Amino acid sequence: MSRLLFTKMKIHEVPCLVSALEEAGKILELNFVREQKKSILGNIYVGQVQNLVSNIQDAFIQIQNGLPCYYSLREQDTAIYAQERTHEKLVPGDQVLVQVSREAMKGKAPSVTTRLNFTGTYLVLTTDSRKIAFSSKLDADSKERLGALLSPLLDGTFGMIVRTNAKEGTPEQILQEFRELKTRLERVLSQGKNRRCFSLLDEAEPFCPKILHNTYTEGLEEIVTDDPQIYLNLQELLHMERTLDISLLRFYEDSLLPLYKLYRLETALEEIASEKVWLKSGGYLVIQQTEAFVSIDVNSGKFAGKKKAEETYRKINLEAAAQIARQLRLRNLSGIILIDFINMDNSDHKEELLHVLQKYLRKDPVKGVVVDMTKLNIVEVTRKKVRRPLFEDLSELREETVC
Numbered sequence: 001m002s003r004l005l006f007t008k009m010k011i012h013e014v015p016c017l018v019s020a021l022e023e024a025g026k027i028l029e030l031n032f033v034r035e036q037k038k039s040i041l042g043n044i045y046v047g048q049v050q051n052l053v054s055n056i057q058d059a060f061i062q063i064q065n066g067l068p069c070y071y072s073l074r075e076q077d078t079a080i081y082a083q084e085r086t087h088e089k090l091v092p093g094d095q096v097l098v099q100v101s102r103e104a105m106k107g108k109a110p111s112v113t114t115r116l117n118f119t120g121t122y123l124v125l126t127t128d129s130r131k132i133a134f135s136s137k138l139d140a141d142s143k144e145r146l147g148a149l150l151s152p153l154l155d156g157t158f159g160m161i162v163r164t165n166a167k168e169g170t171p172e173q174i175l176q177e178f179r180e181l182k183t184r185l186e187r188v189l190s191q192g193k194n195r196r197c198f199s200l201l202d203e204a205e206p207f208c209p210k211i212l213h214n215t216y217t218e219g220l221e222e223i224v225t226d227d228p229q230i231y232l233n234l235q236e237l238l239h240m241e242r243t244l245d246i247s248l249l250r251f252y253e254d255s256l257l258p259l260y261k262l263y264r265l266e267t268a269l270e271e272i273a274s275e276k277v278w279l280k281s282g283g284y285l286v287i288q289q290t291e292a293f294v295s296i297d298v299n300s301g302k303f304a305g306k307k308k309a310e311e312t313y314r315k316i317n318l319e320a321a322a323q324i325a326r327q328l329r330l331r332n333l334s335g336i337i338l339i340d341f342i343n344m345d346n347s348d349h350k351e352e353l354l355h356v357l358q359k360y361l362r363k364d365p366v367k368g369v370v371v372d373m374t375k376l377n378i379v380e381v382t383r384k385k386v387r388r389p390l391f392e393d394l395s396e397l398r399e400e401t402v403c
Helices: 073-078 140-153 164-168 171-191 207-213 228-241 265-273 309-331 347-361 390-402
Strands: 002-011 014-023 026-034 044-053 058-064 067-072 095-102 111-113 117-119 123-126 132-134 159-162 200-202 220-225 249-251 276-278 284-289 294-299 335-340 368-373 378-383
Touching: 002 207, 002 228, 002 265, 014 207, 014 265, 026 207, 026 265, 026 309, 026 390, 044 067, 058 095, 067 073, 067 095, 117 171, 123 171, 132 140, 140 159, 140 164, 140 171, 171 200, 207 228, 220 228, 228 249, 265 309, 265 390, 284 309, 294 309, 309 347, 309 390, 347 368, 347 378
Parallel strands: 002 220, 067 111, 132 159, 220 249, 294 335
Antiparallel strands: 002 014, 014 026, 044 058, 044 095, 044 200, 058 067, 095 111, 117 123, 123 159, 276 284, 284 294, 335 378, 368 378
């Protein structure tokens, strides 16, 4: 059973809105934004092509004056143009509808896509396809039942992704959300042909609703906040959408022990900022982010098992696999991840380790894949990039405080 927390706290003396997902006494996810700053992730704009870099199949598209964003030319067949044109390929000056798909990271510009997505709790409507697709976490019976409900709604102008949460929704709830998402999609496509360049056509959801919609509802025990305004906003949202039982919402009140103290969110932030993570066995992880990839080293540390070395290493590695999956999610680490587990000679133990690591990664809403183990016993993992790592957000707040 899990618990979703919303609160306000100062991080490096900067007032922030914070959300955390807690399960069995551990913080699995943590997100925060400055109280007065809005994220552009998910926003849809009328963008303008600035220039093409054809040799690497990329382009730069501006969504505001002075804000160029990366765009892959491999997507140009999906582009929706905001004005009449006489040419087939994208050229500088073209105006297209784009959605911010990735925030700026480590000095790199944001990324945009012409594959527009409209996301709800149960469904995602997309301009990228004309078919229905299902979350890999849905079982066969759920896919059959939901496919029978939703497939007749496809009219050849959009595609649909059925999210994991859909198995918890009633047909009425799912169909109501579909109607709302389709209205948004149609409004954006219509307005996109009449609005000026750099116009904001669809603004991403505010922090709390976005977190709520992207949280697995299965096993969610309660939603807790100690902020009166957040409580009222969530109460209104739950009453309007009816995707979750409003009885899950609880207001926490204790002037002596704030919510962030009760669930040790400060400790979780310290954990995110530290490279070293201790394991219960006495072993530890060293997690380092480089320009190219994330490096994770597993060490035996203080472990003093009485059994032979192979079994000792197996036990540490299996414990490390669970902690690594949690740390990737907690820190929001993504891209290429290389894990140097303690070397094992037994091939069955190696296969078991890869299987267990993938099992833990499947619990993460962000897709992670165990690719392989190299001849040097380095395990290769990929995790989809959506938002930048939390340590970058923390570093940015720290620098603001120093300045």
